[in-house]
Amino acid sequence: MWALGAWVLLGAVCAGSAQLQFNAIKSVEKTICNKTVILPCIVTNLAQKGIRAMFVKWKLEKNEFFSFDGSTEETHRNKNFSSAVLESVQNLSLGSASLSISKTQAVPGNYSCEVTESNREGETVIELIYRVEPWFPQVESIFIILFLVCAILFYWIQLGVTVSKGTTFQENIGLILAGIIISVVAVVGFILLVLDGFEPKNQAGLGLIVLPAVILVPLQYFLLKIVFKNNLLLFEILVVVLESLGYLIAVIGFALCITACPPKNGAVVIAGLAIMALMAVVGLIYMIALGSCKKDQPPKKAVEEPLNDAKGVMLE
Known part of the structure; x- marks a missing residue:
């Protein structure tokens, strides 16, 4: 009886040794910033550790689309997965059968990796998940939108103030x-x-958002020019110059962000738009405060005429 038990145990051990084992990786994520997707497949108990004894097969939802024969070093792939390659053929003998696929061809779903080493084989399943997200982080998008909205809003308020002071x-x-x-x-x-x-x-x-914002710079100049009757002082000119600087910073940030994912210089765009919004506020306050003072001042001729009349009476 004990002999039968030993034989069953020995058979179980031998059967277990014929099964390849893998690192337990259940899923990987694909994001908008991925250029390629790596599907991991790592065997942990290779025996021969030779490429020629190995055969790798990848399937998507049980449909084979990629295979690599180590004995001939030949690769076969489906035309829909023309970008699929082993991440490293050299590391295959170390147990790495991971597959690299371009972002456009990496379809979300369940992928299975089958590896054979001589008479031993095994399979692992990895789910590819596509995580949908915006290009910019939500906080940065909010600030970009907020500061440009403020700059445009304050322009409209400045326009209202300007019209109230008299325009053609x-x-x-x-x-x-x-x-x-x-x-x-x-x-x-x-x-x-x-x-x-x-x-x-x-x-x-x-x-x-960024490039047409340049329109706000000459508009700020024209509004100040109208309110102050073409007599722009150093402070009014400084407001326009600083708003131009803010626009330049925003454009530099745009150039740095346009090809980057995730964008690493979103703060530069935000800083530029923030300066433009701030200068719009300063221009509005200055326009209301000093513009009204100039409006209340009596014209120079109106003051001089009574004085001239008084002088004429005294001479007579």
Whole structure:
């Protein structure tokens, strides 16, 4: 009886030794920033550790799409997975049968890796999950949108103050049309930016937010010029210069972010737009405070005429 038990135990041990074992990796994630996806497949108990004794097969939902024959070192792949390659053929003898696939061809689903070493074989299953997320972190997107909205909003308030102080019909039409254009373009940019993904539409969204913002710089100059009757002082010129600097910083940030995923210089874009919004606030306060003072001052001629009349009476 004991002999039968020993034989069963020995058979179980031998059967176990014929089964290849893998690192337990249940799933991997694909994000918008991945250029390639690595599907891990690591064998932990190879015996011969030679490529020629190995055969690797990958399947998606039980449909084979890739195989590698170590004895001939030949690779076969499905045309829908033309980018699929072993991550490292040299490391195959060490147990690494991981597969690299381009982001566009790596379809979410359950992938199975089958590895054979002579008369031993094994299989592991890895789920590929696509994690949907926006290009910019949510906080950065909020600040980018917020500061440009503030800059545009304060422009409209400045325009209202300017109109109240008296402007020509042509000036009103031009300033209103410019405000409408920058507002509409900005809204389109906001929508494209916050869409999930890192695609040309997202890059175009950031471009529509940053690049047309240059319109706000000459508009700030014209509003100040109208309010102060073409007599711009050093402070008014400084406001326009600083707003131009803010725009330049935003454009530099845009150039640094446009091809990066995740964007590492979103703070530069935010800083530039923040300076533009701040200068719009300063311009508005200055326009209300000092613009009203200038309006209340009586014209120079109106003061001189009574004085001249008084002098004439005294001479008589």
